[in-house]
Amino acid sequence: MVRLLRHLGIDVEVPEGQTCCGQPAYNSGQPEEAQSMAEHTLKVFADAEYVVLPSGSCAGMMRCFYPGLVGSDLRVASLVERTYELSQFLRTVLEVDSLGSGLQGRRVAYHHGCHALRELGVKDEPVALLAGCGAEVVPWEADEECCGFGGLFSAKLPEASAAMADRKIDTLPDVDFVTSADGGCLLQLTGRAQKRGTGTAFVHLASALWRGVAE
């Protein structure tokens, strides 16, 4: 993502103080803990012009749930306005159509992470960017279904979680790789596919788009 953004002329900073957005605590029913993490995150990114995340889930947490957790003061409103998931940033802020032609001839399946899709309303952006690099984004009947990660859900109810990943894997069309804007989903799908020995390649959207530029 750093390479990709620099390639587009963006001055990238990575504040060393950053840690976690607080979503695990929030989803587990511990709002006070989530609130402290939100406060921390607010401080760390106070000076950034934009905050770009390679994770729809964390971006969704910050944009949709920080106001409820911390209150709707100016600091929060400002962070919400400045926070973007990567593909959303590339399309809506930078208005990127094509990054290159490095994915020409590649067949790609796109997994819509739940929070990018339903909380942020990011749906066409990643697909357009992949297609803009020449990739053929292949229709996949389960592309909008949850992969079964769900943070602690995958550890608390591992059998149901794995069955959900299986549904994704079993319906995959023949592709060169699967990509998504969420590390959690990719961790889940990769772990399950490896356990089953399916040999499917999973690549983060940032890496896929960088291939689109570089190859």
Add this chain to the structure above:
Amino acid sequence: MSFSGPTNYRRESAKAIRDKPEVRDSVTAATRTFDAHRVHAWGQIDADRWRDWARDVKTHVLTHLDQYLEQAERQLTSNGTRVHWAESADDALTILGEIVREDGVESAVKAKSMLSEELGVNRHLEGLGVHVRETDLGEYIIQLLDEPPSHIVGPAIHRSVDDCRKLFHERLGTPLDADPDELADAARDALRAEFLAADLGISGGNFLAADSGTIALIENEGNIRLSTSLPRVHVAFVGIEKLVPRLEDVSAFLQLTSRAATGQPIGNFVSLIQGPRRSDEVDGPEEVHVVLVDNGRTRLLADEAAWEALRCVRCGACLNICPVYRQTGGHPYGWTYSGPIGAIIAPGMLGLEEALPLPHASSLCGACVDVCPVRIPIPELLVHWREKAVEQGLTPKVETVGLKAYTKMAQRPGLFSAAGAVLRHVPLGLGGRALPVLGGWMQERSAPKSSPKSFLQMWKEGIE
């Protein structure tokens, strides 16, 4: 066979996934079809506006419930309907028992009613020596199999056509290769005799219009019409949350519910019942009883957030879209209402301690909130119950203490990255299974391969 209770959710869901892969196939196929029909049916109307309206009407009723209940009682009574109040399932069953005794009931036919499942009506009637027959095709199938419903709208959703062929072959003598129409015909023939013989018809109520005391029922098979009009006594069990202010509200609610449930513009049959047979009418029951049931509903209503779940019209749309529900069907949830809606009403109606696994039976993917016709904020309410569980000390210590420690670290970036560096060198493949949280993860997945360096290390060294 009855439900084993929500506390066994993990064990039961794991068992269903392991031992009954065919259930997952049946449920996934059927729910995907239901949902595709919903999408189509919502595309034909201004669904967002309908849903806003339905949410607002239901919210209005729930915030003025006492007034509407009193009005409904007055109207029902003036229609000649006898009104009973049941605070608990036991109360409801006692009332039913008295009606059975007073009216000399020997056999009953039942229209599909989730509330009657919640109350345990069949078992109670059998205990009183009353022959009871489910007349909805899906309910008939599971009654013959002695199974509880697996879905709010399609109770036999976990069963394939082949299962039904075998069952009907054994019980009704149909050929083993009978097509679905032949199976339905056989059920119709068997049920016809039951309808004609029954003294009592039992139904639920999709809606109860307070202004006119009208019980509104929606269905596809005509069995509700028969159950509520052929026997001499009709008893309708109606949850107190089923009220709507006016008869004219019912029209839109019936359509929205049908569109959400099965994608039909409206069910094949709508029954609007306003009391027993009148002197100038040729059919209808001699007696109509409405049992207004609480059974945990006022407790749910008292919750500052979860009361919104009482808007539910039992369309099953949230089950149909739920990726967790699709893996197992409804049985592992351990009680009448499964899926996302079951998980948010169970803690209020049964008590949080008993229902606790269910609010965790969700990845919080949020698909349900987009399909709810009355806009219940389901994911928010799942988190709400998780929060209450932490407050009440019902969550495992390893989880709450673990997250507290994690929070402390997350506010000290140095410590956070140091911990990351340590974890990066733990061979998860070997030791992971023993860790409290990672044990379940490692059971179903391969260990992720850690990058030798963290992103922050790479950043400090310079990314080219």
